[in-house]
Amino acid sequence: MPSSIRMPSLFRIVRVFVARELREQYAGTLLGGAWAFLQPLLLVLIYWWVFGVIWALKVPALRRESGDYPFAVFLLAGFLPWLAFQDAVNKSAVAVLQRAEVLRQGAFPVIVFPLAKCAATHFVFSILILAYLATLPQLPALFLNGAVVFLVILYLLQFLFATGLGLLVSALTMYVRDLPHLLGMFMTALLFLVPILYPLSQVPAEFRPWIWVNPYTPFAIGFQSLILEQTAPAWEVWAYAAGLAGFSVLFGRFVFRRLRPGFADVV
Numbered sequence: 001m002p003s004s005i006r007m008p009s010l011f012r013i014v015r016v017f018v019a020r021e022l023r024e025q026y027a028g029t030l031l032g033g034a035w036a037f038l039q040p041l042l043l044v045l046i047y048w049w050v051f052g053v054i055w056a057l058k059v060p061a062l063r064r065e066s067g068d069y070p071f072a073v074f075l076l077a078g079f080l081p082w083l084a085f086q087d088a089v090n091k092s093a094v095a096v097l098q099r100a101e102v103l104r105q106g107a108f109p110v111i112v113f114p115l116a117k118c119a120a121t122h123f124v125f126s127i128l129i130l131a132y133l134a135t136l137p138q139l140p141a142l143f144l145n146g147a148v149v150f151l152v153i154l155y156l157l158q159f160l161f162a163t164g165l166g167l168l169v170s171a172l173t174m175y176v177r178d179l180p181h182l183l184g185m186f187m188t189a190l191l192f193l194v195p196i197l198y199p200l201s202q203v204p205a206e207f208r209p210w211i212w213v214n215p216y217t218p219f220a221i222g223f224q225s226l227i228l229e230q231t232a233p234a235w236e237v238w239a240y241a242a243g244l245a246g247f248s249v250l251f252g253r254f255v256f257r258r259l260r261p262g263f264a265d266v267v
Contacts, residue, residue, distance in 0.1 A: 013112045014119060021120040037128060040083045047079070047197065048072045059199055069228060076132045077227040078196035078220040081155065084125035085162050085216065086187045088118040092166025093173050093180040096263065103264045110263065111256060114170040118163045126155070138230055147230040154222045157245040161219070164248025171252075171259040174266050196220050215244055 051071050059074040095113035102108050133139055142148045173179045194216045195203065203211055211217055218233075218240040225233040232238075 013109065014115050018116045018119045018123070021116050037124070040080070040087075040125070040128060043083065044072075044076065044079060047075055051075070051197065073136070074199070074224070074228065075197065077224045078194075080125060080129050080132060081158060081219060081223050082191065082194070082196055082216065084122050084129075085158055085219070086191070087125070088121040088159075088162040089165050089169060090180070090184055090187060091117040091121060092162075093169040093183050095166070096170045097173055097177075100267045103267055110260070111167065111253075114166040114256075115163060118159065118166045122155070122159045122162070129155075133227070136227070138228075141230045142227070145230055147226045147232070150232050151223070151226045154219065154226065154241065157241050158219050160245040161215075161241070161248045164245070164250070164252035167252030167256040168248075171256040174259065174263050190214060190216065194220050195224075199224075212240075218244070 048071065059069040059071055092114040095117045096103070096110050099110065099113050103110060133142065136142075142151070169179060169183060191197070193211065194214045195211060200208065200211060200217075200221065218237045222233045222237050222241060225231055225237075
C-alpha cells in the first residue's frame with residue numbers, strides 16, 4: 001500500500017468497492033442479488049433435510065439439563081457465520097487476480113479488493129443471521145441480557161480473522177494459481193472438523209483436543225453459546241478468537257505488503 005494513501009482514504013475506497021461488489025456480483029442474472037441469499041439457503045436446506053428430516057436428529061442442550069434443540073436451530077447458529085467466513089476467504093483468494101488490469105497502476109491500493117470481498121460477504125450474511133435470529137423465541141433474551149452485544153463483537157472478530165486470511169491468500173494466489181482450488185477443498189474438509197454439524201459434546205473425549213486445533217472452533221462454540229443459551233462463552237474462547245483475529249490481520253497485511261511489488265510481474 002503506497003504511503004500516500006492514508007487510512008481514512010483507504011476506508012472510503014473500500015466502501016466504494018463494497019458497494020460495487022454488491023452490485024456487480026450477480027449483475028445480468030434474472031434474480032440479481034437474491035442469489036446471495038438463495039445459495040446459502042439451499043445449502044442449509046440440504047443439511048436440514050439429511051440430518052433433521054431423514055435422520056431426525058435432535059441436539060442436546062449445551063448447558064441446560066432438559067430439552068433438546070431442533071437440528072435446524074442448532075445448525076444455523078454456527079453454519080451461517082461459517083458460510084460468511086468460508087465465502088469471504090474463498091472469494092478473497094482471487095480478488096486481486098480478477099483485477100489484474102490495475103496492477104500496473106502503482107498508486108492504486110489493490111489491498112482494497114480482498115478487503116471489499118470480505119466486507120461485502122459479511123454484510124450479506126449479517127442479513128441472513130438477523131433473519132434467523134428473528135425466528136427464535138429467545139430473541140428478546142438476547143437483548144435483555146446483552147448477549148447481542150457479544151454476538152456483534154464475535155462477528156467482528158470473525159470478520160477480522162477472515163480479512164487477515166483473505167489478504168494472505170490473495171497475495172499468495174498471485175504466485176500460486178492452484179491455491180484457490182486447494183483452498184476450496186480445504187475449507188470443505190474443515191467444515192466437518194468443526195462442531196457445527198454436531199455438538200462438541202458428541203465428539204469422543206480423546207478427539208476433542210484435535211477439534212480445538214481447528215481455528216474456526218472458538219467462533220462456532222461462541223456463536224452457539226450466545227445464540228442458543230444467551231450466555232457468553234468462556235474467556236479462553238474469547239482469547240483464542242481474539243488472538244486468531246489479531247495475528248491473522250497482522251500477518252496477512254505483512255505478507256501482502258511484502259509480495260505486492262511483484263504482482264505486476266506475474267500477471
